[in-house]
Amino acid sequence: MANDVVQGPDFPERDYARPEVNYLNWKQTVSSWLLSQDHKRIGIMYLVSISIFFVVGGLFAIMFRLELLTPEGDLLQADTYNKFFTLHGVVMIFFFLIPSIPAVLGNFLIPLMIGAKDVAFPKLNLASWYIFMVGGTIGVIIILVGGVDTGWTFYTPLSTSYSNTHVFLAAMLVFITGFSSILTGLNFLVTIHKMRAPGMTWFRLPLFIWAHYATSVIQVLGTPVVAITVFLVGVERIWGVGIFDPALGGDPVLFQHMFWFYSHPAVYIMILPGMGVISEVIACFSRNRVFGYEFVAFSSVAIAIIGFLVWGHHMYVSGQAMYSNLVFSLLTMLVAVPSAIKMFNWTSTLYRGNVVWETPMIYAIGFIGLFAIGGGTGLFLGATGMDVPLHDTYFVVSHFHYVMVGGMVMAYLAGIHFYWPKITGKMYSQPIAKLCAVLVFVGFNCTFFPQFLVGWLGMPRRYHSYHPDFQVLNVMSTLGASILGIGFVIPVFYLGWSLFYGKDAGSNPWGARGLEWEVCTSPPDPHNFHEIPVVTKEAYAYTGEETLSV
Amino acid sequence: MNFPLIPEQASTFAPNVDLMFYALTAFVGLFTIGITGVVIFLGIKYKAEPGRKSVHMESMKLELLWTVIPAIIALGIFVWGAIIYFDYQNIPENTLDINVIGKQWMWKIQHGNGKREVNELHVPVNKAVKLTMTSQDVIHDFYIPAFRVKQDVLPAKYTEMWFEATKVGTYPVFCAEYCGTQHSTMDGIVVVMEQDDYQEWLQGGPPVTPAQAGETIFQQMGCITCHDAGAASRGPILNGVFGREVALRGGETVVADEEYIRESIMTPSAKIADGYAPLMPTFPNLDEEDILNIIAYIKSLSDEQQ
Incomplete structure (x- = not known):
């Protein structure tokens, strides 16, 4: 098992000591978990809950991928199929993608990275988890009482006047779960502003923190808008107040504006934290400070700001005015630039570094490849004329899965594999994990690449049955999905195994820089730091002070 | 297949x-191939070697x-x-x-x-x-x-x-x-x-064109009683109205296109033509096809004039 721990050039002596008392074992009762105000335990509670939701969302996907093996609607009834893709979207977006990195890794790491003993409002942090679970419980109730079939986008007047499924409950779910997201964002903003250790200036913060700062701004400013929107959907549905249904005097396209005003920035809530993880992983496994730190940091902020101004690109064929469409298109093109800046800076970080090919790095490289495709196909859809034939086809489905799964989930897995030894104090088997990373990469491409092709051929999304010309590509996609499914299941086993039989990781198994690695033990102390550290170095001090400017 | x-x-x-x-x-x-290729190439070229120090670069x-x-x-x-x-x-x-x-x-x-x-x-x-x-x-x-x-x-x-x-x-x-x-x-x-x-x-x-079908509806629904060319008509005369600017109460004007006519049938109170009282009832039983037919009829009234 000697290979389990990275050997590289310049990093401190390894420290194998697993602390006798750590945040995992210092209290063992159930209430010490469920009432814990420790950001690390709350992070673990999120990890367990979102993993369960991920399985639920995945099961829906398995069912409709099986349905799509044949052009006829034969496995599921149309209503069932519609409910399954709706629930897949709702569960994956609100209960996995949005909370995944912020609520699990963000919660766990932000105080450790900035040298704080906890987040600014520990009780609020616990409350966020409970609110999240109330939303989750409503989700389970919806599934048990018969589901909802409007798509996760709840377009009006279908959702307000025509659907006879549980739209009101779904609106409540979005409304309530949103508050969990708002409170987490608020907590992080205050924590990052007020709780940094002495010497931890803004430009010494790890880029993970910058990414979470930008994400939190979107969560705090954007989420209330979707809460208001779904509230109005509920009001129209229950009391018949005409807001969106033209039969009642409303405007259905108004809903789309309000919905996307949140739901497009929400895409950046999902991807920005992933970009933060990638910065950490690439710096550590290149043993180099991130190339163009300030550019990567400010590109996160730029994405958060411009991201608020591009919602209309979901509505090019909705009847929106031509010049509105052109303005939204122009702004959409601008938001591509900060993402490109990040990609180039990450790549350059490897230059003259010392690259260590461990599991998190393999996920990070996979992220770069898949995000290039996901972001690049966004250019197709952002260009007005090009979007007309592609809008609402499988091309769009594939595009956002390349960003959300190829980007975000790969980044999440990179982060989980990177911080697993810190979180649990145990090391998992590298060869198995690397093999699994390749499996996920291959399975992902086999699932979603054919969807680009079938979308370009003209297959609309949300189709229970389809034209026979589309069958071969759909079969390929379903086969790919089974590979991807296996790739997602294997980590449960080897990570679970490591908890009981894994070797103690030591405080800094990767030889990484940062307070969470260099000062904290693995697993960390219940209070993180015995005394608050004083920061004297920049982030990613892998190379000493010297910098070569060219 | x-x-x-x-x-x-x-x-x-x-x-x-x-x-x-x-x-x-x-x-x-x-x-995609380029950037992934460069990452893999750099990853191999700069594979970690004991003793070699990483060099951090910056370049404006x-x-x-x-x-x-x-x-x-x-x-x-x-x-x-x-x-x-x-x-x-x-x-x-x-x-x-x-x-x-x-x-x-x-x-x-x-x-x-x-x-x-x-x-x-x-x-x-x-x-x-x-x-x-x-x-x-x-x-x-x-x-x-x-x-x-x-x-x-x-x-x-x-x-x-x-x-x-x-x-x-x-x-x-x-x-x-x-x-x-x-x-x-x-x-x-x-x-x-x-x-x-x-x-x-x-x-x-x-044999029935949309305009003819629209005319039938126009008479059946009693539109003709107000929108009549006769003296003291209670509604605006529709001959030649299509495509023209219509003066509205309050001084604004609107071009009488399909959208405006549809709105005037379905929500008559939304825009009141200048000089007329808001008397027109709503017609909830008309379906979209009927409305399109009426619009075709009103269009045909303009064509005849030209």
Whole structure:
């Protein structure tokens, strides 16, 4: 098992000591978990809950991928199929993608990275988890009482006047779960502003923190808008107040504006934290400070700001005015630039570094490849004329899965594999994990690449049955999905195994820089730091002070 | 088993759109292979070696370069997309006008001479066709992949879309906006015919044109009692009103297009013509087809005058 721990050039002596008392074992009762105000335990509670939701969302996907093996609607009834893709979207977006990195890794790491003993409002942090679970419980109730079939986008007047499924409950779910997201964002903003250790200036913060700062701004400013929107959907549905249904005097396209005003920035809530993880992983496994730190940091902020101004690109064929469409298109093109800046800076970080090919790095490289495709196909859809034939086809489905799964989930897995030894104090088997990373990469491409092709051929999304010309590509996609499914299941086993039989990781198994690695033990102390550290170095001090400017 | 990989090109839009699609595909493909290739190459070239120190680099020149160049490329893509988009938006004169009504879950098509069909749209080749579309219930979307055209179809609003078919044949039509249970079966075909064949096909239609049908409704519903050319009429006279500017109470004016007439029938109090009292009742029993017929009738009143 000697290979389990990275050997590289310049990093401190390894420290194998697993602390006798750590945040995992210092209290063992159930209430010490469920009432814990420790950001690390709350992070673990999120990890367990979102993993369960991920399985639920995945099961829906398995069912409709099986349905799509044949052009006829034969496995599921149309209503069932519609409910399954709706629930897949709702569960994956609100209960996995949005909370995944912020609520699990963000919660766990932000105080450790900035040298704080906890987040600014520990009780609020616990409350966020409970609110999240109330939303989750409503989700389970919806599934048990018969589901909802409007798509996760709840377009009006279908959702307000025509659907006879549980739209009101779904609106409540979005409304309530949103508050969990708002409170987490608020907590992080205050924590990052007020709780940094002495010497931890803004430009010494790890880029993970910058990414979470930008994400939190979107969560705090954007989420209330979707809460208001779904509230109005509920009001129209229950009391018949005409807001969106033209039969009642409303405007259905108004809903789309309000919905996307949140739901497009929400895409950046999902991807920005992933970009933060990638910065950490690439710096550590290149043993180099991130190339163009300030550019990567400010590109996160730029994405958060411009991201608020591009919602209309979901509505090019909705009847929106031509010049509105052109303005939204122009702004959409601008938001591509900060993402490109990040990609180039990450790549350059490897230059003259010392690259260590461990599991998190393999996920990070996979992220770069898949995000290039996901972001690049966004250019197709952002260009007005090009979007007309592609809008609402499988091309769009594939595009956002390349960003959300190829980007975000790969980044999440990179982060989980990177911080697993810190979180649990145990090391998992590298060869198995690397093999699994390749499996996920291959399975992902086999699932979603054919969807680009079938979308370009003209297959609309949300189709229970389809034209026979589309069958071969759909079969390929379903086969790919089974590979991807296996790739997602294997980590449960080897990570679970490591908890009981894994070797103690030591405080800094990767030889990484940062307070969470260099000062904290693995697993960390219940209070993180015995005394608050004083920061004297920049982030990613892998190379000493010297910098070569060219 | 059919296994096409490239969609058929059957409209004037298709070649332009496809050129952009394949150019972007090549660009994104090369970018992806390029950047992934560089990462893997650097990862191997700079594989960790004991004793070699990492060298941290900074370069303002490079940062500017990879900010400015992607921005220029993105702007170029914006412009290219906009050029194609102008084509979609720029509806030519002298189109063949056809009405489309979407309802859960079928397409009703109404030709200029009154001929109607369901889930089938017959059009002549090499002739610009304009579809005026509305929905009876939820939002739908009329999508013809072979023509590369797509437009949402909204309730209580008219949206327009045009195309010129270039190849005789039969092509699928799909509803692209999720519209409830049978969304995926809300499909149909568009049949592109030689112009002569189309004329022949059209002649098989019913004797009643939309304008005639509209006139019948106009009389049945009693519209004629107020909108009458006779003395002291309580409503505006409709002869020649279509396409003209109408003065509204409060001093504003509005062009009497399809949208305005539809609103005046469905929500008469929304815009009151100057000089008239808001007396008109609503007509909730009219369906979208009736309204289109009435509009055709009012249009015909203008044509007669000219």
